[in-house]
Amino acid sequence: MNTRKILYQYGYHRCPDQDRASPARHSVIIVGAGPVGLCTAIDLAQRRIPVVLLDDADRIGEGSRGICYAKRTLEILDRLGVGNLCLEKGVTWKVGKVFQGNDLLYAFDLLPEDGHKMPAFINLQQYYLEHALVERAAALPNLEIRWCNKVVDLKHRNDGATLTVETPEGTYKFDTDWVVAADGARSPLRGMLGLAFQGEAFEDRFLIADVKMKGNFPPERWFWFDPPFHEGHSALLHKQPDDVWRIDLQLGRDANVKAEQAPERVIPRLRQMLGHDNFSLEWVSVYTFQCRRLERFVHGRVVFVGDAAHQVSPFGARGANSGIQDADNLAWKLAIVLKGEAPESLIESYNLERSAAADENIGHSTRSTDFIAPRSAQELRFRDATLALARHASFAKRMVNSGRLSMPSTYDTPLSTPDADSWSGSARLGAPLPDAPLHDQNGRPIWLLDAIGGEETILHVPNGTQPPKGSRVLVIGSDLFDNQGFFAQRFDASPGSTYLVRPDQHLAARWRHGTPSLLESASRRLRGFEGGHA
Template identity: 85%
Template sequence: MNTRKALYQYGYRRCADQGRSSPARHPVAVVGAGPVGLCTAIDLAQRGVPVVLLDDADRIGEGSRGICYAKRTLEILDRLGVADPCLEKGVTWRIGKVFQNDDLLYAFDLLPEDGHKMPAFINLQQYYLEHALVERAAALPNLEIRWRNKVIDLKRRNDGATLTVETPEGPYDLDAEWVVAADGARSALRGMLGLAFQGEVFEDRFLIADVKMKGEFPPERWFWFDPPFHDGHSALLHKQPDDVWRIDLQLGPDADAKAEQTPERVVPRLRQMLGHDDFSLEWVSVYTFQCRRLERFVHGRVVFAGDSAHQVSPFGARGANSGIQDAENLAWKLALILKGEAPESLIESYDLERSAAADENIGHSTRSTDFIAPRSAQELRFRDATLSLARHAPFAKRMVNSGRLSMPSTYETPLSTPDRETWSGSARLGAPVPDAPMRDRSGRSVWLLEALGGEETILHVPNGSQPPAGSRVLILGEDLIDEHGFFTQRFDTSPGSTYLVRPDQHLAARWRHATPPLIESASRRLRGIEGDHA
């Protein structure tokens, strides 16, 4: 049930490709204007790659859907130029609380340290995020969004693919060197290629409701096992902007999905939880979910990203966050390939890295679901014993699983150069580099991730010798000044330390004392160029 009308609607416009005698050729066609498709298209366009973005709808705004966006996702959105409106509108939070019945089992802080530009999480209805992304996309000269352009056929070739696109004025064909399939869980492109998911389908049903009300609950994530208002099941509460609250209620595998969405069923459940009826329903759905993925994300020149490639349970906010990280991983690689700066085989590293990330997310989601909704008497006994111990034993608190919240992936792949020395600090090889407050040459405050942007970058701590050469080198103490010491601590610096950062801000290599051959080899390695990996 959806009581909200579309907030944002976009009109169909005839494009230059229609009516041509032969298909126009584009470097990249992205299919699907959800968060993943929009992020992919914006990232490519910012890197100088012309993009056509196709979507079969002409609107956004039906239901809030995804709402939780993690720190790493916000850092990516910041690089894409859309973090500010999201932060301004979103509800910032970092504290989570887990209850059993009325008792608080424990609380956790997702970002206990200072020195980061982005918060641990924000809650924001997906339609607000999509609107910010559409506005950003419209401002880029080499990105064209085509609404009400539905892909109805796909023919692959060795050098790309031909898409047949249906519009209100009839169909047309376009050729693309690369196609990004970001068309969601019911991906039409996946069906056109005859691809199937592998994994697990869960039978438990959950009611999800967006409720408009004035509430006294703080901006925290509250999760209940066996709450007094919903005996024998679980419940979850999140605050969203506009006095809207997200409520999830476990229903069990035998619930009637259609009946449970009616106000006659929903309102009494919510009244029992909230203790009053001073609320209205914005959006209601009943869902089951899957933890599944494609065996491969890359099929020639067609690449799958987001829900079209993998699906997880909603516990832990891993859906949209992992999809946006897919987009980030893919865009810089496609840009380098199209510019002739990397071999086409680099795209295999997208499959390798994001398949591993999907497996990690699916593993966390499956374990969370098994704990929240036990499917056997043995699993239920384990869950109840763990909850009982968690009241008194710190070790048991770590075993309580109400959804391991989204974290960025660490890529242990051939694109990284293995460490030769021992390092401490929070910077990890293959992981996104931690942010830090800095000052630039003019004394202006700047964040490390802002300074890195989306380019391959060498960070160097001087030691009196000649600094390393490279296409982009930032010298600590000259280009960037670590006045608060966060960079020094997080990167475990010493005189002569050198760090190579990928275009997606993951750490590719680091040395206590780098040499030009070592840096050149690591740079070639992160671009997938075969050769000596000294």
């Protein structure tokens, strides 16, 4: 059942490539105009790389689908120009509560400290995010979206690929230096290359419903084990914009997918949960899921991102968040390779870093699923014993797994330099920078991540000597002012401390006293030159 059909529709337009006698050539073709493909395209375009984005549909808005976007994802979306729109429309939350039956087992706060521009999470229907991204893409001069352009064939070339594209007016071909496959879990491009996922599928079925109603529930994540309104199973409740509420109900392995979506089955379940019938159904689906991925994300000049590269269960909101972080990792690397500022081998670091991130997400997702939907008598006994113990013992609450929520990955690759000195604070080598409120030279408030943007940057705390030289240096106390002390605390900053930040805002290296040679060597490693030398 899908009562909300089409929110935004875009027309097909004939493009000049269709009238050429010989195939055109493009730098980057992205296939799939979902959130991950759009983020990749916008990021590349902002880095002055011309991009063509293809999608086989002409619309967005068929069901809310993904709704939970984590702090790091919001920081990326902010850099791409849609952060404020998401905050204005989305429902901000940071508190989660876990119940067994009617009893509250525990509550948690995902961002208890101040001094961050972005909240821990927002809930926002995917169609609103996609619309904001499409509008942003349309404002960029070197980004073209071609709707109703379906890739029907892909041929590898030594220097790229040749794509055959089907449109309402027939097929055409073009060549491209790079292909980014963001075409979703069923990825036709993955099939064209004969690539298969590795991992496991889960048999439990879950009902997902978007319900429009006036509710008294707070903007929090509520999860139930064995609630009285749905005995023997789990349930989840989230608030979305427009008085829409997301409800997930575990159905078990033997549920009939078609029958469970019928209103005569759905409405009584929801009435029992909500205690009233003053609601309407926006969207209903039944799903199963997989925890699996491609063995490699990079195949020649074809790079897979998002669901085309990896799949996880929805528990913990790891799907869209990890996919957007794929885009964040890939775009700057592909941009500097295309500009001739880095060797092509740099793209292999995307494969290494995001494969490790996928493994981390799959591990968390699998453990969450095993706890929520035990597959054996032994797993069920462990789950029930943990829940019983959590009522009385604080340590057991940490063992209750209702879906470990999405966190950004910390990269551990040869690009990182040794972190020989001991550092306190929340900044970690290989992780995204913690944000901090600062002031600029004119006394105006500015956030650290806004000041850095998407460029490789050196942050330096002065110690009476000349600041280091580099492509971009920001000096704390000269360019930026830490009036509230958040930067000093989070970065364990002392006079002479120097930090090298990657274009995706991850901390690449840091020194108590960085020398020009150390900085240059680390910068070259960051850009993929072996050992810091060309």
